[in-house]
């Protein structure tokens with residue numbers, strides 16, 4: 332293991348690193364060089380459409396240099412870490428690459444995160460900088476969140492705001508797009524390609540999201556291969572209405588896939604069909620990525636309006652949660668677009684259906700892995716291989732799958748095998764043609780339309796309420812989102828107790844004040860006196876689910 336590898340991150344064993352290099356997967360390019368190469372190859376191509384602004388590759392590269400230079404003047408330097416929580420705006424990519432260029436690790440927070448999550452990122456990393464918006468789409472005041480984080484974290488020294496900066500620094504003052512001679516810029520201090528480039532976030536099955544250290548080499552390998560599989564090229568225009576920082580949006584093939592081939596990212600802040608269709612029409616969008624919950628309203632709207640937005644739309648990628656077979660069928664038959672299912676995870680492994688697969692493979696499976704060196708195991712509860720085609724736990728290891736979460740030794744012992752396979756928590760089966768089918772989850776996680784909820788995190792927040800005696804969060808089926816959350820609560824009655832409806836409202840407000848992201852607040856709360864228990868004395872969630 333190289334001794335300069337990020338402390339607290341688990342490096343790939345040398346024999347694997349060597350193999351991945353020999354096979355040409357890891358090419359020794361860091362993300363800063365990656366952008367330089369594209370800026371040189373496609374200087375005048377449009378890289379980003381954002382509102383009324385168009386940004387070429389050359390302009391993007393100049394803005395990144397300017398931003399890195401100005402950030403370095405604040406004293407930010409290689410080895411630092413920064414929480415980035417920006418909306419779908421070009422500033423996100425500029426800040427991301429500027430931090431990379433300075434050798435600073437971005438931590439990829441989502442706009443939906445609140446104090447509970449964002450504070451935990453500062454606690455886990457001692458990050459010294461925070462980049463956020465003034466208000467989000469939901470009119471949430473991120474500057475108030477920044478103040479709260481600053482009070483709780485002495486490490487947080489620099490706060491940069493997109494929009495009205497109040498007492499903080501302004502992000503838009505960090506860069507411009509004009510052509511200045513490059514020598515005025517600070518030289519790149521980006522870490523070498525085999526080092527950790529940034530920290531992605533896990534969907535999380537226990538507690539708050541865990542940090543996922545991704546190296547330049549491993550990430551860019553997945554990006555290049557994904558761009559090929561998704562058949563992206565210079566004329567591709569990818570609509571980006573999912574949160575920009577998510578792994579799907581970044582790399583599957585995502586914005587980085589687009590930047591690799593010289594295409595354009597069309598940014599939108601609202602995934603509704605009304606807004607998205609307008610953008611598709613205006614920019615002649617060729618590709619879009621969605622979570623399953625968004626697909627249904629798109630199909631409905633297109634059917635209602637007899638809308639022919641699809642003349643330019645070549646491919647609709649759907650991933651993040653299981654796409655229902657019936658919706659997949661409707662997409663292909665009615666929406667008349669090429670569907671690509673994407674089954675991936677921020678920890679690494681990504682599977683895609685391919686465009687040349689037959690209709691059944693595209694509708695009923697989640698496709699094939701990216702690399703022949705993605706090693707896949709399907710095991711039973713005792714870690715023994717299941718029969719071919721049977722359902723089991725998915726474990727994986729490969730050239731772009733992490734070997735451990737950041738600073739999580741204890742957790743890593745459970746989530747990774749001795750020989751480095753990641754226990755994904757997904758239940759799958761592998762068909763004879765090699766395609767993977769996701770059958771469910773074994774980990775305690777609710778997948779609410781692609782947004783992952785760690786049951787334990789919400790349970791732990793609820794139990795801190797003085798009148799909550801016992802709590803269990805379970806998934807309930809939902810037609811639109813796939814799953815929603817229901818909290819079963821045993822309530823400590825008091826004199827003058829409010830009605831159940833009032834109690835539910837109180838608990839929801841309590842969780843909001845606690846700082847949980849909105850999507851984690853239970854969709855339903857049910858009060859029960861006695862919980863069912865398993866033979867081991869654990870709360871019997873299966874029985875609770877039957878009561879729904």
Ligand code: OOB
Pocket residue numbers: 532533534578579583649650651652653654672673674675676677678681697755756757769772778781783
């Ligand atoms: C993506 O990444 P994460 O880290 O937010 O969530 C990963 C988990 C998977 O382990 C699986 O449980 C679920 O999300 N999932 C799917 C799925 N895609 C993800 N379950 C069923 N069908 C699918 N197509 O969600 C992610 C990362 C990269 C690309 C795409 C999605």
